[in-house]
Amino acid sequence: MIAAIHFRASGRLRRIAALIRKETYQVFRDPSSIAVGIVMPMMLLVLFSYGLSFDVKSVPVAIVLEDSSADARGAASGFELSEYFAAVPVKTMAEAQRLLLGKTVDAIVRIPPDFARRVELGDAEIQILVHGTDANTARISLAYAQGAIGVWMAREAAQGRIIAGAPIGIESRMWFNDANESSYFLVPGLIVLVMTLIGALLTALVVAREWERGTFEALFVTPVRPGEILLGKTVPYFVLGLVGLALSVAGAKLLFQVPLRGSLTILTIVSMLYLVVALGIGLLISSLTKSQFIASQLTMVVTFLPAMMLSGFMFDIRSMPLVIQGITHIFPARYFVSLLQTLFLAGDVWAVILPNAAVLAGMGALLMSLAVRATRKKIG
Amino acid sequence: MIAPTPTSPVSVRDIYKAFRRKTGETVKALDGVSFEAKAATLTALVGPDGAGKTTLLRLISGLMASDAGELEVVGVKVAADPQAVQDRIGYMPQKFGLYEDLSVQENLDLYTDLHGISAEDRKAIYPRLMEMTQLGRFRERLAGKLSGGMKQKLGLACTLVRSPELLLLDEPTVGVDPLSRRELWEIVLKLVREEGLTVVVSTAYLDEAERCDHAVVMHAGKVLAQGSPEDVTAEAKGRTFILAVPDGMPARSLQARLFQQHGVIDAVPEAGQVRVVLASAGDTASLAPNGAKDAPRPVPPRFEDGFMVLFHAVAGQAHRNAMTLDRPQSVDPNAIAVEVHDLVRTFGDFTAVDHVSFKVRKGEIYGLLGPNGAGKSTTFRMLCGLLPASNGTLRVAGADLRTSRAEARQKLGYVAQQFSLYGQLSVDENLDFFASAYGLRGRRKADRVAWAKRQFELDQFSRLPSGQLPGGFKQRLAMAAALLHEPEILFLDEATSGADPMARREFWGRITSLSEQGVTVIVTTHFMEEAEYCDRIVILDAGRNLAEGTPAEIRSHAAATGGEEPTMEDAFIAIVEKSRNGPAAQTAGNAA
């Protein structure tokens, strides 16, 4: 009896191993799997490391100095010294407006003719004109503009000349990302995208292809169990996903020195959890649709786009309306992004890790069991 | 714990299974089917397309559940525990799903592992399988690069890695050349006779059914008859005759005329003569006025004859399929339609087509025959302009399709091996598209589409998505689409592969009448008896031209056996084997 059980178990392991081997050969023989697993992470890493930056820095502004007094030049110098602006001195307002329209500059700073006189009177004005089509850059520039003028006032104050104004000084510190580097949050986002594509899209395509090409029919009439087929499909893409992860992490550390403040072990564990969830979605979708075309469309809408837009990678969930915030809870990417950002930049914060990892684990278990249920050895 | 193999490994009692089509109608795939397969016997399921053979095999293998009835396989009720059945049987589906990006060896390894064969057993099995299937030389080749017949053999090998208690084969020889077919059957028969394996096989090749122990003749989900093959053959007793053909008349013309004849159930050309099956025994009077040279000579019936008699009883008279072109084409018997000279095609260091030359006259039916991987499809694709030639010249309707302008393609029609019209589009939409593609418009287009639908009896299916057509009608639609523009030359690539006997006769009826009206027809086929319909044939193997000539000339390559005229199949095998064993023998069975 024990021997029989042992024999059965070893039979199962051999079947699973055989399916994994088969799938692995296929992965290596189709260039597209390699493209997603290795080429894409590398390409995105290079893009990010090569300086694709979401930061608002060196915003080109036209400085229209209509007053030639020392005060006016002083105020303008605040912009010239700021790393957030690239000042372009311009003679006339008309010319500045032309530059703004042509998007050569993103904002105009106008210091009017009677600036110095009115500073003495206490009601001077600096006009800032921004191009509103890129609202975000415009708004951030505005805040920096206040700061630039503050710099000038502080310098004057240091020389003993109090210019009333800027009555409150904001001293800000950005924790976890002092240098305000956008690559710090791009890397976690990159990992999410790569994992989603490998886990969900690739798996959905390869399973749907087996249905379309009829390769399952012969496979079904063997001692192989549905669960084993699923496992055979899962493991290679799981490994490919981990390779993508390793590449992304190593690249992030080596190419642009993104810190990994949490532990690598926990990072690996939560990434595995997310991979399981993504694989579960891919398996489920392909078992239900059995068509590559529909499966790919559905996977894109259900996993990839939410991972990009609703996960907190590009756009902070906290800035979304409540209804949309509610919707983000359905998508696993949200939890994973939260985990990644914390692990990379903050460290092992258990208050973040535990609940998010628990949700991912729950989703993974649910999706996998649904996938097993949806995969039945039946034709038609 | 494992149930012992009962005396009847398959016991099917009163099984029903219905499907719902997307259009809403219900199709009864199996309508009260019962049969038993005894241990260590070979049972054949025979019947036309849509008879329910595949559904039945899928039910037996536990891949589908029946609506009603009892089904016991290897002593297990399939519906209750399909896995227990699947652990013990072998099943080879119609389209065996080999992994095309895995090598032969890797495919085999996968299945040995799935069946839990130990390393020692493997050492014993592999040489046997390799010897059986002759795949030894191709172990490292990707399955996708194998020819059709090799793929089938590899599929069978994958199914046989473990000796199952029951083997289910769904049309295992579709698309397989006669040589490979013979080899495949030898393998199966040996397993039944020597190792006591129980086999259930479905087939559309009726000569194969002759070798089985038990035949189940199916039609439209019902069993028409079952018993030994002799029982089925006996149905045609005293009704089969051979008619000699007058000089100068192609056998197919007499055959076509006889087939139309009332009182004649079946007529096929055979060895330059015509074989007929009569509706009632001894009623030779109806054969008299057809210009046959001598009096009909009675011959013993075959399984196929018995099958046709059974089938005639339920389905009535087979379709009369002469067709009429709107504009018959003038035939200048000396005009050349297709000319191939010294054609070569290489893939890397492999030569698929090796200096092949032939000419096809206008209005001829010309056949390209050869084993799987002989280079037929490659030659065909070059003729149609789908593949450039590495060397040599070819002219089709006076132009090289590869380099000529699109107008040259206007002169040819092409029916691919697999159904390759747009499955989501309806019959009407497909016809409309191809008519426009060939530059038809307005009134003329409407006339031609109406003509095609009338000739091919497609009116009833006008709005059905073509992917859901019954198999035979897909074939008709493909031909209809290829004939809309009244081409001078029609290319048919294994057009009858997988078609049932009725569909094949119907098909050849059409081809014969097309040729009579001046259309040049070039076909590839695996059915040797179909070569009898051709004016001339060329036999290719390993990319080389082995023999060319009329069917009679080709037949003369084989010695007569026992006073009987050798069949085309005998001749074919003789020619190919002679060339393979000869001094210039080359690696055969290479990629198509």
Place this chain on the structure above:
Amino acid sequence: MLDSLLRIFALIRKELLAILKDPKSRASLIVPPIMQCLVFGYAATYDLDNVPYAVLDHDRSAASRALVAELDGSGVFTRVATLRRTGEIADYIDAKRALLVLTIDRGFERGLYAGTVPKVQVIADGRNSNTAGTALGYINAIAVAFGNEWRERQGLAGPAVQVTVRAWYNPNLETRWNMIPSMIGMITMMMTMMLTAMSVAREREEGTFDQLLVTPFRPTEIMIGKALPAMMVGVMQSTLILLVAQLWFQIPFAGTYPMLYMGLVLFVTASVGIGLFISSIAANMQQAMIGSFVLVMPFMLLSGLTAPVGNMPAALQYFTLINPLRYAISITHQVYLEGAGIAQLLPELLALVAIAAVTLPFAAWMFRHRLA
């Protein structure tokens, strides 16, 4: 010539039938763009709404309480806690319970009276530095306004230098005005590229491509016949998104429709060219799909929408020159928000023409080449 046109027309009809006949596939062309536009229209925003923050008030004065009340009433910030010790800050930030912690130093009120620029410290969660930066900007603006107002209320002198701001084309600086018109380009590009890439791959996989090749169709005709339906679908989807932008999000349309559609048609032509190029290489649907993805990613990232083109290193800036999405977004912004006319858009339009003039013939060449 006429024959050629009729053939192309037949192919277009067939393609459209294949896409639009099946209700499922028809829905998949209409519903996802609208859904995406709605959801992402709300999601893709840098406008902060409910930023959780905590406050550590060492001053506990009327002025400090007034500042906190000002933040609470701003509609942007939601106070989740009032802290007592500096040590608590880490708890709130680390666990993501607060995005910002505001620390008001002792002497805040006194400083305000004295006009000595009292300090307020803000600690922000930099895990998404983009959001954090934006939130800081908000705080800054609110604090400055509060200070001015407070001094005014106390009868003290106002600030000597006032900064006045005007934003062109988007007076309230809503990111949505920026994002939603960009979606026209983004979503349309993704759908059209994939549609063209898949349509040929699908015919290859199903074997219908050979059937097509033996008909009198020339490769160029097949290409046009494949390209035009995808373009029609693309323009149709653009229109849907345009409608959502105007009817649902009520973003005022400043430009003219002929101008916008002229840009869109050129853009869709350029992206279809890329899709056809992919389809000429891809052997099967999986490769077509993955190929489109791998290409769309850099196009989106380098479109200038999320990462300003001006900040990129020179090499990447050159790359954006061949990115049709960059021009599409620029055109939709200018037409939609600024009401730009042809003179202003000429450089972008010409760039798109140039891209299409390269991708389409290149795809045609690959097409013929692959068939050989």
